[in-house]
Amino acid sequence: MSATAAPAWRELDIDKLFLGFCLFVPLTALTIFFAYPLLTVVTRSLTEADGGIGIGNYIRILNAPSFWRATVNSLVMSLSTTAAVLMCGLVVAYAVHRCKVPGRALLLGAVSLPLLAPSLVQGLGLIFLLGRNGIVTKTTGLDINIYGFWGLLIANGLYALPQAVLIIGAALRAADARIYEAAEILGTSGFRKFVDITLPNIKFGLLSAGFIVFTVTITDFGNAATIGGDYAILATEIYNQVVGQMNFNLGAVVGILLLLPTILSFYLERVASQRQFGSVSDSAVPLVPTFTPKRDVPMTLAAWLVALLPVVTVAIVIYGSFVWLWPYRFDLTLKHYAVKVAGGYDPLWTTVQISIVAGVIGSLMLFALGFSLQRLPRHIVKPIYFLCLLPAAVPGLVLGLAYIFAFNVPGLPVYALYGTATLLAICNVTHYWTQGFLTTMTGLRQVPPTLEESAACLGASLPRLVRDVIVPSMAPTLVSVFFFMFMRSMVTLSAVIFLITASVSVASVSIMRLDEAGFTSQAAAYATCTMGIVVVASVLMRACLWALKRKQ
Amino acid sequence: MKVWNALALSLLLSGAAHAGTVTAYTALEEDEIADYTAAAKKALPDIDLKVLRLSTGELGARILAEASNPQHDVIWGWAVTNTMDPRILSLLEPYKAKGAEKLAAPYHAADDKWFAATGYMAAFCVNNERVKAKGLPVPKDWEDLLDPKFKGEVVMPNPVSSGTGYLQIVGILQQMGEEKGWKFLKDLDANVAQYIKSGSRPCKAARAGEFAVGTSLAFAAVQSVTEGFPVTMVIPAKGAGYELEASALMKSAKNKADAQRFLDWTLSPEAASIYGKYKEIVTTAGYKPSADSIKAGLPADVTKALLPIDFAKSAKERDAILERWQKEIGR
Numbered sequence: 001m002s003a004t005a006a007p008a009w010r011e012l013d014i015d016k017l018f019l020g021f022c023l024f025v026p027l028t029a030l031t032i033f034f035a036y037p038l039l040t041v042v043t044r045s046l047t048e049a050d051g052g053i054g055i056g057n058y059i060r061i062l063n064a065p066s067f068w069r070a071t072v073n074s075l076v077m078s079l080s081t082t083a084a085v086l087m088c089g090l091v092v093a094y095a096v097h098r099c100k101v102p103g104r105a106l107l108l109g110a111v112s113l114p115l116l117a118p119s120l121v122q123g124l125g126l127i128f129l130l131g132r133n134g135i136v137t138k139t140t141g142l143d144i145n146i147y148g149f150w151g152l153l154i155a156n157g158l159y160a161l162p163q164a165v166l167i168i169g170a171a172l173r174a175a176d177a178r179i180y181e182a183a184e185i186l187g188t189s190g191f192r193k194f195v196d197i198t199l200p201n202i203k204f205g206l207l208s209a210g211f212i213v214f215t216v217t218i219t220d221f222g223n224a225a226t227i228g229g230d231y232a233i234l235a236t237e238i239y240n241q242v243v244g245q246m247n248f249n250l251g252a253v254v255g256i257l258l259l260l261p262t263i264l265s266f267y268l269e270r271v272a273s274q275r276q277f278g279s280v281s282d283s284a285v286p287l288v289p290t291f292t293p294k295r296d297v298p299m300t301l302a303a304w305l306v307a308l309l310p311v312v313t314v315a316i317v318i319y320g321s322f323v324w325l326w327p328y329r330f331d332l333t334l335k336h337y338a339v340k341v342a343g344g345y346d347p348l349w350t351t352v353q354i355s356i357v358a359g360v361i362g363s364l365m366l367f368a369l370g371f372s373l374q375r376l377p378r379h380i381v382k383p384i385y386f387l388c389l390l391p392a393a394v395p396g397l398v399l400g401l402a403y404i405f406a407f408n409v410p411g412l413p414v415y416a417l418y419g420t421a422t423l424l425a426i427c428n429v430t431h432y433w434t435q436g437f438l439t440t441m442t443g444l445r446q447v448p449p450t451l452e453e454s455a456a457c458l459g460a461s462l463p464r465l466v467r468d469v470i471v472p473s474m475a476p477t478l479v480s481v482f483f484f485m486f487m488r489s490m491v492t493l494s495a496v497i498f499l500i501t502a503s504v505s506v507a508s509v510s511i512m513r514l515d516e517a518g519f520t521s522q523a524a525a526y527a528t529c530t531m532g533i534v535v536v537a538s539v540l541m542r543a544c545l546w547a548l549k550r551k552q
Numbered sequence: 553m554k555v556w557n558a559l560a561l562s563l564l565l566s567g568a569a570h571a572g573t574v575t576a577y578t579a580l581e582e583d584e585i586a587d588y589t590a591a592a593k594k595a596l597p598d599i600d601l602k603v604l605r606l607s608t609g610e611l612g613a614r615i616l617a618e619a620s621n622p623q624h625d626v627i628w629g630w631a632v633t634n635t636m637d638p639r640i641l642s643l644l645e646p647y648k649a650k651g652a653e654k655l656a657a658p659y660h661a662a663d664d665k666w667f668a669a670t671g672y673m674a675a676f677c678v679n680n681e682r683v684k685a686k687g688l689p690v691p692k693d694w695e696d697l698l699d700p701k702f703k704g705e706v707v708m709p710n711p712v713s714s715g716t717g718y719l720q721i722v723g724i725l726q727q728m729g730e731e732k733g734w735k736f737l738k739d740l741d742a743n744v745a746q747y748i749k750s751g752s753r754p755c756k757a758a759r760a761g762e763f764a765v766g767t768s769l770a771f772a773a774v775q776s777v778t779e780g781f782p783v784t785m786v787i788p789a790k791g792a793g794y795e796l797e798a799s800a801l802m803k804s805a806k807n808k809a810d811a812q813r814f815l816d817w818t819l820s821p822e823a824a825s826i827y828g829k830y831k832e833i834v835t836t837a838g839y840k841p842s843a844d845s846i847k848a849g850l851p852a853d854v855t856k857a858l859l860p861i862d863f864a865k866s867a868k869e870r871d872a873i874l875e876r877w878q879k880e881i882g883r
Contacts, residue, residue, distance in 0.1 A: 064878075065879070066878050066882060127760070127762065131760070131762050132761075132762045132763070133682075133760055133761035133762050147746055148746075224749075225749040225750070229745075229746040230746045230747060230883035232882075232883065236713070236749070239713055239749070240710075240712045240713045242613050243607075243609035243610055243612070243613050243713065244609055244710075244713035244714065245712070245870075245871075245874065246609070246613060246616055246634065246637060246639075248613060248616060248617065325779065325780050325781065326760070327760065327761060328681075328780075328781070328782060329780070340586070341582040341583050341585075341586050401613060401614075401617045404614070404617040404618055408617075408618055408620070408621050408623070409620070410621055419623065497606070497610060498613065498614055498617070500604070501604060501623070502575050502576075502602035502603055502604040503602060513582055513605060514582070516582070516750070516752060517581055517582035517583060517775075518752060518755075518756065518772055518775040518776065518779070519582075519779075520756065
């Protein structure tokens with residue numbers, strides 16, 4: 001960077017320009033690809049059957065007893081899932097980042113499995129295990145009824161857990177060993193250290209994780225359809241209206257009402273995080289956990305216990321894909337891998353491309369936005385922050401259809417994207433924006449502000465600061481955001497199903513089509529291939545990153 | 553700017569229809585689409601046939617969402633109850649396909665906006681092993697499912713989310729009459745373990761041994777039997793509800809001549825000869841049911857197994873029926 005040699009006034013301009021660019025690009029993208037489509041949903045929700053504008057749809061929905069039943073169910077489900085997942089997520093993240101447990105990467109990989117598993121896998125796996133004719137049910141002779149509240153709680157929990165671990169992990173990653181040492185000298189017990197130092201430090205991460213778990217649970221439809229039985233929730237209400245009865249406008253009402261809990265939790269979170277404990281200082285000494293049997297043995301057991309369920313769930317589906325006819329004939333076969341219908345394996349390659357693009361766009365945009373938000377006054381940050389929390393609250397089904405309303409408009413410049421793979425990638429970035437955003441923000445909070453200040457005092461321009469100070473300390477978070485976007489894009493279904501065309505399709509749609517056509521084992525085989533590709537691609541990309549780091 | 557314009561233009565061009573391209577939106581089943589498309593491409597080599605397959609409900613959401621600028625030229629094989637929605641009909645252009653004149657009256661619209669070459673019907677998937685283990689009789693008709701022994705062993709599709717679920721209850725209501733029909737549905741509810749979101753899922757749940765009986769589609773039952781599952785297909789003895797698969801020309805079709813030629817082909821004897829491989833209901837003359845479906849227990853003359861369904865009535869009453877179902881039965 002030659003800019004460092006330039007006079008101070010030019011430096012300032014470059015800094016401002018850079019900051020403006022970092023803010024402008026993601027914000028414009030978010031406006032075009034999220035706020036605008038969301039606005040079409042609002043419009044639809046206010047469009048009545050006769051074409052007039054009014055609140056008739058809202059009155060109709062609010063007067064339906066089924067809506068209130070679903071609301072209560074949804075709230076109960078989401079709150080229980082949040083409580084359970086935060087507890088398990090904290091156990092896993094704490095074990096990985098603050099304890100000396102064997103096989104940390106393996107443990108993280110194990111709980112992350114549901115992120116890279118197509119939704120079919122989770123439902124199928126749980127039914128194979130715990131269904132009325134499932135393996136556990138048959139071998140133990142227990143009368144388990146998984147369809148309904150408990151099945152849904154487990155499935156939602158499995159799906160939300162890695163997202164919680166991602167965010168809590170970003171908060172736990174940074175710690176100042178000196179504080180813990182001081183506490184040690186003062187004779188503080190391990191438990192008190194956890195309650196008085198660790199918890200206040202990761203409060204922001206915990207709140208963000210809780211918010212994400214609550215929101216993804218309340219908007220998820222896939223699990224409810226496979227394993228939810230008759231447990232009606234708001235997401236199924238939307239499905240009933242939109243897909244069952246071709247009534248998008250009424251579905252849109254429920255979609256808009258689903259934003260309310262998000263608005264509420266946004267407010268609660270802001271109130272709570274105003275009393276945030278001081279973040280990590282520049283002279284922090286990284287905390288390297290030493291082996292403490294009293295803490296680490298139970299933590300290892302607890303963390304692996306949590307990780308066991310996702311592993312078994314995925315493993316049994318993979319096994320099922322090699323079995324002749326589940327659950328009647330257990331001879332092994334490869335025949336289910338010869339997929340001839342539903343577009344064969346071609347969509348899988350399209351999906352890999354889409355997912356890499358989504359990962360790159362997503363992590364760069366989020367980093368740029370997070371970076372610029374940290375340097376802006378609070379009153380500007382607040383509304384942007386709020387906008388960034390909303391995408392998680394929009395069910396995929398609503399987002400996908402909103403994209404049709406918003407972009408299938410000849411004459412708009414963005415119409416050029418309609419029906420392309422690019423729009424699928426963009427849709428995925430939008431769909432998972434909030435999770436990436438919160439992870440990035442949590443990570444950025446852990447970059448010592450004084451370190452930046454001293455770099456600035458030494459005359460480093462902002463671009464240089466990013467390169468030399470922030471990116472290095474943010475690298476693990478950036479990478480995890482990239483992989484999160486990549487993995488979800490590989491398997492997400494709910495939004496993209498409305499954006500595929502006769503020529504551009506993705507793997508998750510092929511899996512669903514195989515399953516719908518009754519070829520359950522082929523669907524499982526296709527899902528296994530998809531997961532295999534995600535794993536191989538992740539390992540390759542991690543190897544590249546590692547090589548790059550070594551070269552530096 | 554120039555670069556962007558060029559890029560946008562190239563994207564537009566690649567997205568636009570070439571002469572000879574026909575885009576069809578369909579809810580037909582996966583393997584049959586592959587077979588039909590291959591045959592259609594052979595018969596109409598100059599047409600580049602592009603097919604998007606979605607389930608009935610999702611296709612409806614998609615077509616309506618795209619209504620201001622439809623991306624397809626024809627609807628090919630989509631539930632007639634959905635096609636008769638006024639919002640869909642307003643998108644269609646009347647076209648009398650070659651061969652449509654030979655179809656019986658219920659199988660095409662009076663104003664030629666749609667015709668149906670094929671259809672599907674309701675059937676039970678009964679899991680032989682579970683029935684044996686639980687000491688249950690094999691049901692022959694809907695009434696048999698009222699037996700208290702079936703408590704918690706019957707799964708049905710939810711009519712609110714599934715077209716199959718709707719056709720099943722319409723069949724019951726139109727066969728038994730309003731009053732008796734609703735009473736029957738309420739009595740049956742006592743035995744129903746759950747109302748599943750899609751029409752083929754009850755059969756999948758039954759074939760996996762999760763439940764003894766899944767009320768589903770004959771297609772799903774035949775497919776399960778062929779795959780080797782211990783499943784018996786039962787077609788309700790007094791008649792089964794059914795649905796027609798309608799095809800139609802879009803007003804907005806960019807390439808009407810070719811779209812019409814494709815629609816003509818779907819009624820051709822050649823197409824009919826393949827329908828028999830997959831379909832229980834074929835409205836055109838000259839087809840034979842497949843060996844698989846006969847083996848699975850489909851009667852040779854399916855028309856006798858069908859209830860006389862009034863589709864116009866079932867489309868018109870849909871909202872009212874579903875509202876009542878949700879109020880009195882829905883969970």
